Structures are given as structure tokens and as C-alpha cells.
Amino acid sequence: MFIFSLKSRYLKALWRLLRQNRLEFILILLFIGLSSGVIMLVPYWAKVLINEIMLKKDFALLFKHLLWGLVLFFAILFFEFERELRKFRLSNAVEAAVRVRLFRKIIQVPLNILPEQRTGDLISRISNDVRIFGDGIQLGLFTLISNLLIALGLMIMMVWYSLPLSIITIVLISPMAWAIQYFVSRIRLKARITQEKMGLVNNMVEESLRGIKEIKCYGREDDVGERFSELSNRALEAHNQQDKLRAVNPAIVSCQTFITIGILILICSWMLKRGLLPVENLTAFVTCLLLIFTPITRISGSFGFMGKTFAVMDRFDEIYNLPAEPLKSKKFPKLPEIRGHIRFKNVCFHYHENGFHLADMNFQIEQGETLAIVGPSGAGKTTLINLALRFLDPISGTILMDGLDIHHYRIDSLREQIGFVPQEPVLFDATLGENLYFVKENATENEIRAAARAAHVDHFAQKLPMGYDTPIGQYGNRLSVGQRQRIAIARAFLLNPRLLILDEPASALDPESEHLINDSLQSLWQGRTTIIVAHRMSTIKNADRILVLDNGRIIQNDTHQNLLKEKGLFQRLYTYASS
Numbered sequence: 001m002f003i004f005s006l007k008s009r010y011l012k013a014l015w016r017l018l019r020q021n022r023l024e025f026i027l028i029l030l031f032i033g034l035s036s037g038v039i040m041l042v043p044y045w046a047k048v049l050i051n052e053i054m055l056k057k058d059f060a061l062l063f064k065h066l067l068w069g070l071v072l073f074f075a076i077l078f079f080e081f082e083r084e085l086r087k088f089r090l091s092n093a094v095e096a097a098v099r100v101r102l103f104r105k106i107i108q109v110p111l112n113i114l115p116e117q118r119t120g121d122l123i124s125r126i127s128n129d130v131r132i133f134g135d136g137i138q139l140g141l142f143t144l145i146s147n148l149l150i151a152l153g154l155m156i157m158m159v160w161y162s163l164p165l166s167i168i169t170i171v172l173i174s175p176m177a178w179a180i181q182y183f184v185s186r187i188r189l190k191a192r193i194t195q196e197k198m199g200l201v202n203n204m205v206e207e208s209l210r211g212i213k214e215i216k217c218y219g220r221e222d223d224v225g226e227r228f229s230e231l232s233n234r235a236l237e238a239h240n241q242q243d244k245l246r247a248v249n250p251a252i253v254s255c256q257t258f259i260t261i262g263i264l265i266l267i268c269s270w271m272l273k274r275g276l277l278p279v280e281n282l283t284a285f286v287t288c289l290l291l292i293f294t295p296i297t298r299i300s301g302s303f304g305f306m307g308k309t310f311a312v313m314d315r316f317d318e319i320y321n322l323p324a325e326p327l328k329s330k331k332f333p334k335l336p337e338i339r340g341h342i343r344f345k346n347v348c349f350h351y352h353e354n355g356f357h358l359a360d361m362n363f364q365i366e367q368g369e370t371l372a373i374v375g376p377s378g379a380g381k382t383t384l385i386n387l388a389l390r391f392l393d394p395i396s397g398t399i400l401m402d403g404l405d406i407h408h409y410r411i412d413s414l415r416e417q418i419g420f421v422p423q424e425p426v427l428f429d430a431t432l433g434e435n436l437y438f439v440k441e442n443a444t445e446n447e448i449r450a451a452a453r454a455a456h457v458d459h460f461a462q463k464l465p466m467g468y469d470t471p472i473g474q475y476g477n478r479l480s481v482g483q484r485q486r487i488a489i490a491r492a493f494l495l496n497p498r499l500l501i502l503d504e505p506a507s508a509l510d511p512e513s514e515h516l517i518n519d520s521l522q523s524l525w526q527g528r529t530t531i532i533v534a535h536r537m538s539t540i541k542n543a544d545r546i547l548v549l550d551n552g553r554i555i556q557n558d559t560h561q562n563l564l565k566e567k568g569l570f571q572r573l574y575t576y577a578s579s
């Protein structure tokens with residue numbers, strides 16, 4: 001009866017997950033059935049003990065009967081152990097599957113949408129929420145199913161022993177179902193608020209650890225601690241409100257139990273007096289009645305977990321419903337091998353958040369040419385590059401690769417042909433070597449070494465305690481920024497692509513390394529089409545053409561020599577850089 005208060009939308013979603021482990025689920029149901037079934041035998045066993053042995057004083061049967069009791073006891077132990085073990089395994093498996101699904105989805109979300117999601121909150125969903133979900137299956141769903149079965153079995157036995165008393169019992173306990181239904185939906189709402197607040201807490205942890213230098217440098221430890229404590233208190237408050245509702249649940253069940261038992265005692269006495277109820281059936285009925293309140297209490301407790309589970313499922317849905325990049329969509333053909341001619345034709349783009357416009361981008365790069373993009377900070381250089389990599393899609397206009405509109409081809413087939421060095425390269429928490437293999441898993445050791453030499457990685461790698469096997473820390477933070485940039489450049493060498501896109505690849509290098517890197521960059525872009533965003537004139541002057549961007553517009557597009565002669569932004573930038 002309580003099952004009606006569960007929403008079918010959530011049950012369907014739960015079933016979709018559970019059916020992947022159908023066999024285990026069926027085995028759990030089997031062991032739930034067996035353990036519950038054996039428990040059903042207890043009232044019968046008690047009835048025989050009292051009626052056949054105690055009342056009739058037939059103590060010869062006592063030993064045999066106690067032995068049967070022992071068998072029942074061990075059977076219950078075994079079935080319960082199997083049930084619990086399998087429950088844990090299944091909920092852990094489902095938890096892991098949800099975690100992986102969420103993670104896969106998050107990394108597929110397009111780059112113009114992902115930053116809107118707070119990192120800490122996303123981590124909270126993948127860790128905290130998934131944990132709550134697992135608990136919901138273990139302590140909510142399975143507790144509900146097993147206790148429902150026990151309650152149902154006991155109910156059938158009660159009907160068997162006394163139909164009128166059973167009907168009265170059902171009538172007496174039915175208001176509880178409505179109360180619980182109300183509490184589940186309230187708990188779901190409160191749990192949602194709690195999880196949102198926990199997301200904010202995690203977000204602040206993430207943000208503070210990233211900005212730990214700023215916090216320490218400006219001596220903001222106390223303020224930040226205070227702000228965190230405030231956020232944490234809000235989460236605590238929400239949690240307490242949610243648990244207040246959960247705490248009310250057992251109270252309702254206890255009230256109902258007292259009322260029901262009280263009324264039934266009166267009715268039973270009246271029926272006994274009138275001879276409407278045989279004494280032996282009364283014993284069994286009362287045993288069932290006393291037994292049934294335990295599963296009912298557990299069912300009501302499981303609803304608290306179900307409310308929380310439904311709340312986190314809503315939060316998972318928010319992630320699942322985000323759009324994904326059509327990375328490998330079969331709808332689109334693969335982009336043929338790039339030769340390297342690029343054309344931006346009337347490309348326009350704008351960020352909704354701040355209204356920044358990249359207006360009417362018209363330019364082309366010949367095969368094998370190097371195009372440097374220069375311009376003041378915030379001019380739109382990185383945005384332009386993001387369009388070429390399809391991290392962002394234009395609002396209008398087309399980007400053509402060898403005459404083919406890249407938007408009509410699979411994104412992965414475009415990206416796998418581009419060597420990209422981002423403005424702020426992020427390395428992974430692995431060894432230096434593994435960070436190079438990341439771009440080309442099947443690279444030979446010679447290829448790795450050659451790329452490392454070309455990008456001057458070899459130079460510092462040899463000084464590391466374990467050479468290429470040295471772990472470089474989270475985001476590569478055990479290396480200097482310049483060293484990280486060199487690894488990013490080595491990755492581009494390793495990939496050996498036809499098209500190179502470099503976003504300020506040498507911004508953090510000292511003059512000597514810059515000189516060395518410029519040499520390697522030049523050898524890197526030999527024979528390949530290259531787009532390079534650069535501030536350093538030493539890098540820019542080697543480019544075939546220079547595109548000058550200002551405030552989202554192309555204002556100059558010419559060779560280095562011609563631009564130097566022209567009065568304009570480039571000349572000014574050049575003068576500043578040289579002075």
C-alpha cells in the first residue's frame with residue numbers, strides 16, 4: 001500500500017539501472033523472499049510451541065521443537081547474510097555506474113555550457129550525491145522491498161487467522177500511508193536544498209584550494225574561514241530541517257502502533273468474550289501483529305532514504321539533460337585528411353554572459369602558412385581559436401577547412417588532426433612520460449624522446465629524480481609554468497599534425513628558453529599550417545602573416561614588414577614591445 005506513494009518516474013529510472021545487474025537483483029529478491037519466508041514460519045512455530053507443547057504440557061516434543069527453532073534461526077542467519085552481501089554489492093555497482101555515467105556526460109558538455117556549472121558542485125554530485133544514491137538503494141529501496149514482503153506475508157497470515165481483525169488492522173494503519181507519502185515529498189524537497197547547499201560548500205573548497213596562494217598572500221585566511229563556516233552552517237541548517245522530517249516518521253509509526261494495538265486489544269477481548277475468536281488463533285494473530293510493526297517501522301524509515309534518493313536523482317537528471325557535443329555522431333561524415341587551407345567566412349560569435357562580440361571574421365590561411373594573431377588582452381584571440389577547434393560554434397558564418405565546412409563533419413575527426421597548445425596548459429597527475437603518451441598512446445619511446453628533445457623537455461627531464469617516470473603532481477604543479485609549456489609543445493611535436501594551433505605557447509619562458517623554443521617552434525611549424533597567438537615579437541616576426549585583433553574585430557591583416565610600415569595598432573604594439 002505504501003508503494004503508491006513512490007513516483008513511477010523515479011522507479012522507472014531506478015529499474016533502468018538495476019536491470020543491468022538483473023541476475024544479482026533477482027538473487028537478492030530470492031534471498032529477501034527466503035529470509036522473509038522463514039520469518040513467516042516463526043509465528044507458526046510459536047503457535048505450536050504454546051498451543052501444542054506449553055498448553056497441552058506435552059514436553060516430550062519440546063526438544064524436537066527447539067531443534068526446529070535452531071534450524072529456523074540458522075536459516076534466517078544464512079539468508080540474511082546472503083541478502084545483505086548481495087545488496088551491498090549491487091548498490092555499489094549501481095553507484096559506480098552512475099558515477100561513471102555522470103563523469104562521461106560532464107566531459108562531453110560543450111565548453112560554452114560547462115563553465116556555467118560550478119566545479120565544486122559537479123564534484124559534489126559525483127561524490128556526495130552518488131553516495132547518497134547508493135545508500136538510497138541499500139537502505140531505502142531494498143529495505144522497502146524486503147519489509148514490504150514481510151509485511152505482506154504477515155498480513156496474509158493475519159487474514160488467515162482472523163479476517164475481521166485483519167480488516168480492522170488495515171483500516172487502522174492506513175492513515176499512516178498518507179502521512180508517510182506527505183513526508184517523502186517534503187523530505188525530497190528538503191534533501192534537494194541540502195544537496196544544493198553542499199554543492200556550494202564543495203565549490204568553495206575547490207575554489208579556495210585553487211586560490212590558496214592569493215588567500216595566504218593577502219592574509220584572508222580568517223575571512224575565507226568565516227565565509228566557509230557561514231556556508232557550512234547554511235548546509236547544516238538545511239540538513240537539520242530535512243532530518244527533522246525524518247525524525248517525525250518513527251514517531252508517527254509509534255503513535256499508530258499504540259493506537260492500533262490498543263484498539264485491537266479492546267476488540268479482541270470483546271470477540272473472545274463472545275466466542276468469535278478461537279484462543280489458538282488469537283496467539284498467532286497477536287504474534288503476527290507484534291511482528292508486523294517492525295517491518296512497518298522499517299518501511300517508514302526507508303521512505304526517508306527514498307526521499308533523499310529522489311532528490312539526488314533530480315540532480316543527476318540536470319546533468320544528464322545538459323547538451324552533449326555531437327563528438328562522434330554518426331549523423332556526420334568524418335573530415336578527410338586536412339591539407340591545411342583554412343578560411344573564416346563572415347564568422348560572428350558572441351558570449352551571452354557579457355555581450356562580447358567577435359564580428360565578421362574574414363580571413364584565410366594558405367596551406368603551410370603561419371598566421372600570428374596579435375592584439376590587446378581581451379581582444380578575442382583565444383575565442384577565435386576556440387572557434388577553429390569547435391570548442392565554440394559561430395552564431396553565423398562558416399569555417400572552411402580545405403574548402404569543407406567543419407560544421408558538417410564529426411568534431412573528433414577535426415580535433416584529432418590538430419596539434420593544440422593551450423594558453424594555460426594543464427597536465428595530469430601522472431608521470432612526465434605518461435603526460436606525453438596522453439596525446440599518442442601508441443607512441444614509440446624514440447618518438448617520445450625526439451618530441452621531448454625538440455621542445456627542450458629533455459633538458460630538464462633528465463635532472464628530475466626519476467627522469468620521465470617522475471610524477472609531476474596535480475595539474476603538473478611540481479613543474480614550473482615554463483616547463484609545463486614545454487611539455488605542451490612536446491605534445492604537439494609528438495602528434496605531428498597537419499594543423500597547429502598555439503595560444504601563447506611561450507608566454508612563461510625566460511629569454512634563453514624562449515630563444516630555444518622559438519627555434520623548435522619554427523621547426524615545428526615547417527610545412528604545416530599554423531595559427532599562433534603571441535605577444536612576443538620574437539615569435540611574431542617569424543610568421544608569414546599577422547592578424548591584428550582589437551575588441552573582437554580584425555583591424556589589420558598583413559605581413560610583418562608591411563605592418564611595421566603601416567601606422568596602426570601593430571606598430572604601437574611593436575613599439576611597446578621593443579621599448
Ligand SMILES: Nc1ncnc2c1ncn2[C@@H]1O[C@H](COP(=O)(O)OP(=O)(O)OP(=O)(O)O)[C@@H](O)[C@H]1O
Nearest residue numbers: 115351353354356376377378379380381382383384
Ligand atoms: N567563457 C567565457 N564566457 C564569457 N565571456 C568570455 C569567456 N571567455 C572569454 N570571454 C570574454 O571574451 C572576451 C575575449 O576573450 P579572449 O579570451 O578571447 O581574449 P584574448 O584576446 O585571448 O585575451 P588574452 O590575451 O588576455 O588571452 C573577453 O572580454 C572576455 O571577457
Ligand SMILES: [Mg+2]
Nearest residue numbers: 381382383423
Ligand atoms: Mg587568450
